[in-house]
Each structure stands twice: as C-alpha cells, then as structure tokens.
Amino acid sequence: MLPFARRVVERDALIVREGEEPASCGLMLEGCAFRQKVVRNGARQIISFHFPGEFIDLQNCLLPVNDHGVQALGVCTLAVVPRNALLGLVAQRPSLARAMWLDTLLEGAIFREWVVNVGRRNARARIAHLLCELAIRLDAVAEDGKAYYLPLTQEHIADATGLTSVHTNRTIQALRRESLISLASGRLVIHDWNALRGIGDFNELYLHREIDRAERR
C-alpha cells in the first residue's frame, strides 16, 4: 500500500544533500547513517546517528528544503518512499500521523540532549555519553562486556561531540587505559557500564525507550 523503492548506497555516499529540495523520504533497512552540517570554516558537526528501522529524514516530508545533509556510514540499504505517497497516507490514517509525529518528537528529544552534551560537558563526559547512547540505541540493553559494532572512526566521534580528532583520540585512550571500554576497528565493548554512565552523566530518560518500543509495533 505504501510504494517504496529499495536503494543501496555505497560507503560514505551522500544520501541527502544540504540545500536541495527533497522529493522522497528514506527509512533505513540495513546499515547506518548520520546527519551533518558544515560551518563556514569547513568544520563539520554531526547531529545524529541513524540505525536500521529509523527514518533518516522525516523532515523531508514537510519542509521544502534540506537544511542539513545525511551521509551513509558504510554501505546501507534504504526504503525510499515518495513524499507525496507518505503524506497522502498520513492524511488518511490518523494513527500513522500520530506515529510520524511521535517519531519526530523522539528525535527532538535526542537533539536536545546533544545540545546539552556539547554545550555543558567536558571531552571525557561527552564521549562517554555518546557511547552510552549508542549502546542503548543499538540494542536497548547494555551489559558489561557486550560488543557493539559501530562503524565509526574517531573523526566521526570528534565531529559528533564537537571536539578535534586529536583530543578525541587522547580522551579515548584514557578511557581504554582505565579499562572502561575497548574501542577499535569498529567494535565497542563497554567493560564497566555503571562507571561509563557516571562519567558521561548519562540518564536514558530522554530516549523514552518504553513508549518507543510500545508504539512502534
């Protein structure tokens, strides 16, 4: 009932380009992506990460121009839905409209926490917080010693936390030295969840996992 095209994008491809007019909207099937904005001096800020099952650009349905870009992390597969098809369906089914709204609200909650993270925490806490968030979002359960496959370079982490890659590197080394995490070649292991959570001042309330799980069927 909802027409969609399967689209495979290659590593590091731009899925949504800043400044262009959107015609469709993508749901991530496999792989990961991130949103970014570039400032005048060329620095990049990563604004969010997206994993399978999430819409990566729901704003494209209602906003006339992309105010930021979306880039693939590794190869990924998308379900691309024409915006008019999605809007038509949303207009007919109130429950779907509500689900879209909710999705956008949940996304907004994460953005708010990111403003706090880059605005009011030091490098160590920012990185710890990011790793905690990703661990929770990747499978909603975080147990000590569990490995998460994260196709991020240290440069991605730096751009997501508002730091330089050099300082990010040194900060990650400190976390490793203290046996809190292992992070290498796309694999993250959190050895001491409670400690990392404490360092990152992490409180998962903003992720609203309960409602998220319940409403997404």
Place this chain on the structure above:
Amino acid sequence: MLPFARRVVERDALIVREGEEPASCGLMLEGCAFRQKVVRNGARQIISFHFPGEFIDLQNCLLPVNDHGVQALGVCTLAVVPRNALLGLVAQRPSLARAMWLDTLLEGAIFREWVVNVGRRNARARIAHLLCELAIRLDAVAEDGKAYYLPLTQEHIADATGLTSVHTNRTIQALRRESLISLASGRLVIHDWNALRGIGDFNELYLHREIDRAERR
C-alpha cells in the same frame, strides 16, 4: 471547540518540571520562556527560547515524562490545553495533526542548528548567531538599528551558548565596542546586520520562515 485555561505565571516560574508526568500542553500567549536541562555538576544548558504564538511543550502530548524543564522569562500568559483534548482533536482532524507534526519538525530544525552552534563555533560566533536567530524569530525582519525587546540576562545567553557568564560578558563587550550591537537592560539593537550575520555564520534557511508563515494561517 478546544478547551483551554488561561494561566498567568510569574517571573522565573517553572512551567514544566523535569521528571514529572505531563497532563497538559501550553501555548504561549504573552511573554517568553525557555527550555533547560541541568547536568550533574549543576551547570544549566538552555535548549530553546519560546515566544508568543508558539507551543512551549508539544512533546508533552505524546511523551510520558518530561525530559527537560521549561521556565518563564518574566511574567507570561499561557493557554493551557489538556493533553487528551488536544490528542482527541488531532485524531479527528488530519490538517491539525499535520500542523502539530510540522511544528515539531520546525523545532527540531532549530535544535539541530543549536547543536552546530555550541559544537563548532567560537564564543563570538555563538553569541552573534543566537542574536541573529532571535532577531529573525521576533519579527522575521531584521533591519539595521531596529530594537528588539529581549528579557535575557547575560547569564541566559551564556547558558544558551554553552559559555560562562564571564566570557559571555567579555565577548558581548567586544561586539559593542565594534559598534555591531547595543545590548543592555533587555533591549537589543543590531547596528550592522550583515556584519553580525557574517560573524555568526548565520544562514536563516534552518528557520524555514516561508513554510512557517504559510501554514500557520
């Protein structure tokens, strides 16, 4: 058709408390407010400002718990709508559902820009950017020499930009010294819009004013 109560809140009152369960949702009629989160060491991050005509906590309709607080700036008047009433109406009127979704998307666009602002700009640019955004949102037109009434202290500006109030003070003084702005006792005058815009790396695209104006009837 939509039941609401008029509520006047006093200066600096907490309108929404972090951690509590929301029962209603407020539309700002007069005055201003801001959203905030507090981190463990006690520092505060302001996440957004809200002006008359805007919903200050639309997320309260669908999320089960407040993940942040909302505080009044000066005295303000709200239209308080019970969440069930609003949700009921939204379920019946697709156009309203779409308007709520759009409002949330626009808010998300601002959050994204704020992540960039605190993450990748220096103090001077952060403050200039914030002042540009507020000027545009306050009346959508920015002409040199126009005065805006902004009930913000330097501490509010500091908490919105992720700086300390001391450094904010020195940075504002520099902007004043260069005759770019006047900012005192709740009154902002931008003497050189283009210069301030340049310093703040400000591009109003993310505010999506066209659609905003068009759809809000």
Place this chain on the structure above:
DNA sequence: CGAGCATTTGAGTCTCCTCAACCCGGGTGG
C-alpha cells in the same frame, strides 16, 4: 538609601586546539 541582582574587571589556570610528524595495518599493483 539600602538590598539584591546583573554586569564588569583582573589574574591565573587549564582544557582543548593547532600543526606537524610518525606509525600501523590492510589493500593493491608490479
């Protein structure tokens, strides 16, 4: 006219940045 808050100033410090070089592992081509 005093109280209380906001703003301003100074001095010293530290976190994080810049620049530059080097290392390492994996993939590629000769």
Place this chain on the structure above:
DNA sequence: CCACCCGGGTTGAGGAGACTCAAATGCTCG
C-alpha cells in the same frame, strides 16, 4: 611476494580560547 600507498590512529610541543575564583561596580526597585 614484496613494495607501496592510503586512511586511520598516535604522539609531541606549543599556544590560545575559555574557565575559575574573587572582588568591585552599577542598576533597579522597594
């Protein structure tokens, strides 16, 4: 099969922007 190359990670030294702490000044309101 080895040399090379390239992207990512690591290291060092030096500098700068922003922070901390503390005190003084100025404004506004009762």
